[in-house]
Amino acid sequence: MDRIRKAEMQTLELKRESGPREPLTVALPDPFPLYRGGSISGGVIAYETWGQLNPARDNAILLFTGLSPSAHAAANDQDPTPGWWQKMIGPGCAIDTRRFFVICVNSLGSCFGSTGPASRNPATGERFGLGFPEIAVEDIATAGHAAVRALGIQQLAAVVGASLGGMVVTAFAARHPHGARRLISISGSPAASPFALALRSVQREAILRDPDWQGGNYATDKPPRNGMRLARKLGTITYRSATEWRQRFGREEIAGNALRASPFAPRFAVESYLEAQAERFTRVFDPNCYLYLSRAMDRFDLAEHGGSYAVALQSSQLEKALVIGVESDMLFPIHEQAAIAEALTAAGIDTRFARLPSLEGHDAFLADIPRFDAEIRAFLNH
């Protein structure tokens, strides 16, 4: 029985005994040095898996997430509830668990089991908060790489990521040239545009200026909810497209609107949608983790690795790559995915660039499953 199965069995055991589900975790090298200086001691990465690792240990796919999801990409024995990419991972799905052993990691710096600003510092028993060192996109990549090594996998069949994850996989290719044979970067970026920088700056400011943020030392039962609400609502606006919303919401008003108590209460259906998104997010995500990951996205620049995107990837041993972009994406505009594809091609990697006409903007990989399924399925079957 390999280490992963053992870990799974232990976790299932734990669940049966203790009730609340504990995420599977793997220890990071200790200390774990960070890209922009400093290091982490006693770090762990939370992960979930689907399918079986084959005896050659060469059928593993590592999946990096966007900014906010956990490692729960799809239902499994650990957690039978649907995951954030439920339709893409499973037997017969585009990422076919009859062939592949799929591992999804919670990003280093996030708050769903991996070490980050919301973790307790073993030395003090307090949450790290702003005492946590700066996390870079490169650290998320290297922590994922370390996690799969610790699970006994020397080289991945593929590394896959969307949004922040689409940045992470390019950093993975630059920093771990032998780490994977294939790469799928979805709605990622080699370096964010000033438009995206500006939006994230406003999102962070909404949190930083919420009096409940308390300089990062907020009470766990009194986080900066208003700031998080605003940040998430703004994110939600930029994750979709104006065209999709025109079709979906139009100018429909909320029923019972005439009974509104406050003169500036939500009136339009689109405002209800924002409200639901914000409520859900604010309940589960840690504000400091949000700030850390947001900043990491801002500072990422693939060209830091040698002077240009192509040089960053030139020592990569990738055999094939798939880069997917969406024409209606305002946050990670399609020319940024084109730049990734060009750099991979310039580095001598057989690369397909799929330019999708989905209306769902940056979130299309979660919403327009048929188009993404077809691209990913064809690429992995090739």
Added chain:
Amino acid sequence: MDRIRKAEMQTLELKRESGPREPLTVALPDPFPLYRGGSISGGVIAYETWGQLNPARDNAILLFTGLSPSAHAAANDQDPTPGWWQKMIGPGCAIDTRRFFVICVNSLGSCFGSTGPASRNPATGERFGLGFPEIAVEDIATAGHAAVRALGIQQLAAVVGASLGGMVVTAFAARHPHGARRLISISGSPAASPFALALRSVQREAILRDPDWQGGNYATDKPPRNGMRLARKLGTITYRSATEWRQRFGREEIAGNALRASPFAPRFAVESYLEAQAERFTRVFDPNCYLYLSRAMDRFDLAEHGGSYAVALQSSQLEKALVIGVESDMLFPIHEQAAIAEALTAAGIDTRFARLPSLEGHDAFLADIPRFDAEIRAFLNH
């Protein structure tokens, strides 16, 4: 000496005597009934003028502003500092003050001399705040119409507006079919998209949730500055285009960044730009006025006037119209200007639709002067 000249003389007299500049104002009909119910007593509209009204009183152009400017569109005797459309108004300019008598009004509900939520209620001596009745785009149009009537003008040579003003002029045409012979609607909308509704909803929420807002009863020396900062930064992001910012800011970092005290302080040049915009706006604009005008933009729907945009305009006596839109405008997308142009045409009005390729997005009318100058000059000279 006509009433306008008299009013100007009185104001100049006042300035000489009292020092601080008082805006010119004209009284609204008392009471002034409002589109969504209620009325205003003792209302005034602040305005500025350029050029001379001719003896036939038929050379007047009325200019409506966007959400935030005052009536100071260009330098004049009242105020020699440059105005917000300085290059467009003057002798030999596209709006040529050798031919036209130009009047710019501060919108009803704004805070630069016209009656609005920041005005004092004569009955109580207190600011109206949320006690002010709801203002609609139609009210801004009708108040402008009433102001020019009070100045002795029966019919305008042209009514012109950009952004909110571009909405206002369509309401003007619907509500005052004999009010003007020509119309110029710039970067306006016949009804906002859910994308614009969502953005304004988040902007308002930033203000509403700022503890200093105090349910609308903030102290004049302690307004909800943080909320206003966020609202304006978000506005600034949507007023330009990602393409322009890529060329203008790229990923340039702020000099001396290494000395930053706070880990989440602005790092990129684009963040400095947002900061400067927010600081300037927060110093001069009243938060409740912002909320009122923002809601008015959300609720405006030209089709309320008869069931469709074209029906709304069918009784208009306009001779000619010019509708200008900008392809890179994300807030008032170009198909909304196309819809205005189609409705004007369907109503039998000789209409030109100018589709400009400017990179400056919604703000192009302030930034890409050559293209706007050419269109407006040709239209007014025809």
